[in-house]
Amino acid sequence: MFFSQIPGHQETKRLLVKSVQNQHVAHAQLFMGADGSANLALALAYATYLNCENKGEEEPCGTCASCTKMNKLVHPDMNFVMPVTTTKSVTKDALSQNFLADWREFLLENPYQTLNDWMQFIGAENKQGNISKDESRQLVRFASLKAFEAEFKIILIWLPELMHSAAANALLKLLEEPPAKTIFLLVSNASDKLLATILSRTQKVPVRAFSDEEVINYLQEELQVTESAAHQIANLAEGNLQAARKLSQELTSNYFETFVRWMRSCYANKFGDVVDMSDEFQKLGRENQKAFLHYALNNLRRVMLYGIDAQLVPFIPPAEVDFVSKFSKLIRPHNAALLTEELGNAHYHIERNANPKIVFVDSSIQIAKYLKMS
Numbered sequence: 035m036f037f038s039q040i041p042g043h044q045e046t047k048r049l050l051v052k053s054v055q056n057q058h059v060a061h062a063q064l065f066m067g068a069d070g071s072a073n074l075a076l077a078l079a080y081a082t083y084l085n086c087e088n089k090g091e092e093e094p095c096g097t098c099a100s101c102t103k104m105n106k107l108v109h110p111d112m113n114f115v116m117p118v119t120t121t122k123s124v125t126k127d128a129l130s131q132n133f134l135a136d137w138r139e140f141l142l143e144n145p146y147q148t149l150n151d152w153m154q155f156i157g158a159e160n161k162q163g164n165i166s167k168d169e170s171r172q173l174v175r176f177a178s179l180k181a182f183e184a185e186f187k188i189i190l191i192w193l194p195e196l197m198h199s200a201a202a203n204a205l206l207k208l209l210e211e212p213p214a215k216t217i218f219l220l221v222s223n224a225s226d227k228l229l230a231t232i233l234s235r236t237q238k239v240p241v242r243a244f245s246d247e248e249v250i251n252y253l254q255e256e257l258q259v260t261e262s263a264a265h266q267i268a269n270l271a272e273g274n275l276q277a278a279r280k281l282s283q284e285l286t287s288n289y290f291e292t293f294v295r296w297m298r299s300c301y302a303n304k305f306g307d308v309v310d311m312s313d314e315f316q317k318l319g320r321e322n323q324k325a326f327l328h329y330a331l332n333n334l335r336r337v338m339l340y341g342i343d344a345q346l347v348p349f350i351p352p353a354e355v356d357f358v359s360k361f362s363k364l365i366r367p368h369n370a371a372l373l374t375e376e377l378g379n380a381h382y383h384i385e386r387n388a389n390p391k392i393v394f395v396d397s398s399i400q401i402a403k404y405l406k407m408s
Contacts, residue, residue: 035078035104035145037093041275042248043072046241050080051092059084059186060237062209062218066225067241070274075145076241077190077219078104081112084217085184100184107138111184113176116192117149117163121156129169146275149193149223165197170204177213190219195227202229209235243273247349257282265351266290269332270325281325289329294357296330300402301364305395312394323390327381334373338365369407376400 037047053059063080067073079094082104086094094101103109114137115130124132133156140147140155147155153163173189181187191197197205206229209218220236222228244252249268252275253259259267259282266289271278292314299307315323339346341362350358365373380397384390 035075035082036096037076037079037083040072040075040079041252042245043076043241046072046076046239047079047092050076050239051083054080054083054089059217061212061216062220062236063239064220064222064225064228064233064236065239065241066222068243068274069148069223070146070271070276070278071223071241071243072146072275073223073239073241074141074192074221076239077221078141078145081188081190081217081219084186084188085109085111107141109184110182111187113187113189114192115165115169115173115176115189116152117165117196118156119153119158119161119163121158121161123157127168128166129172130165131172144276144279146279148276149196151276163196165191165194165201167198167200169198170201173201173204173208177208177216181215185215187213187216188219189216190221192221193223194220194232195222195224202232206232206235244271244275244278245273249273249275249278253278253282262288262290262351262353265354266329269336270329272332289326290333290354292326293330293333296398297361297401297405300398301405303402305398305402308395308398312391312398315394316390318390320384320387320390323384324381327377327384331374331377331381334365334370334377337362338370341365364405366407369404372404372407373401376404 037051040047065073065077082101083089083094085100085104087098087100088095094104096105100109104112114134116133116137118124118128118130118133120126120128130137136156140152149163153161176187176189179187191205194202194205205218209232212218218236220232225233246268249271250261250264253264253267254261257279263282267278267281270281292311295307296311299305299311315326318326336347336350337358340350340358347358376397380393383393
């Protein structure tokens with residue numbers, strides 16, 4: 035993994051590169067980010083840069099023996115620990131080393147995936163993954179080995195918050211007395227669940243969510259998603275790149291156009307049009323119905339912020355500016371909360387298998403009432 039393959043995050047990339055160039059490499063670093071963030075990708079790129087034999091100013095060279103092996107995730111001095119569980123193919127000894135082939139394939143496909151994606155990938159069915167107490171022996175073994183060929187031996191632990199207490203205590207001892215030239219990279223989605231003693235022994239690397247612009251560029255450049263669809267997906271994904279990837283495969287309608295028609299029909303009390311739209315809404319299917327309502331909630335929030343101060347909404351697609359500007363005049367604090375609650379309730383009822391046509395029409399009546407309160 036190279037830094038250039040990761041959308042945005044230039045500020046974090048610079049900090050990581052400078053730490054190596056200035057020889058200020060902490061022995062334990064905690065990459066903190068939410069689901070679908072770049073924390074795992076950044077840790078992998080950092081590991082590649084650390085052991086690159088011909089480091090550039092901003093990137094590993096990509097051609098040396100170390101980079102070539104890291105690019106395939108087969109470097110002998112790169113060790114992985116991740117949550118696993120027994121499966122049909124691994125019926126006992128659920129340890130990270132028994133899933134390395136799957137792990138490499140999983141990461142090379144897409145480093146922004148979630149724990150749920152990983153569990154599905156290995157065929158865990160309904161089982162929950164964790165880093166078991168037996169993994170503590172593997173950690174100690176990894177740490178005791180000398181580097182085979184690189185400057186640093188690297189141990190990357192994905193989701194350390196899922197460690198069994200025995201494994202967490204083994205890690206703590208290693209962090210207290212770190213072996214020479216050994217770097218621990220902890221990649222966490224919930225660092226608040228880690229032992230305080232582990233947290234205190236790591237250097238924190240906060241990884242923000244992807245910006246809408248970064249998501250849009252990624253979708254257009256990597257997945258060839260149209261500009262209009264990319265904007266809608268970014269609105270729904272909320273900085274989660276993996277969610278954006280999934281939405282790019284599932285999005286079947288132009289949510290913005292549907293939202294505009296819906297709001298205009300409600301405001302004009304055109305309930306004949308609303309009933310016709312309820313048929314369209316039903317045909318979307320439950321997952322798309324929930325996605326549309328989620329989009330409507332996000333769009334309402336954006337319109338409200340625009341009404342307060344246009345600068346609070348840094349980017350609006352040109353085709354949507356006119357509507358957002360006009361609609362923002364109808365959204366005020368006294369009705370924004372009511373509209374938000376109504377859309378949230380509609381999402382709740384759809385999630386619990388309520389009749390979508392009834393939900394849509396009922397919400398439309400309430401929305402029409404609240405819009406008149408402006």
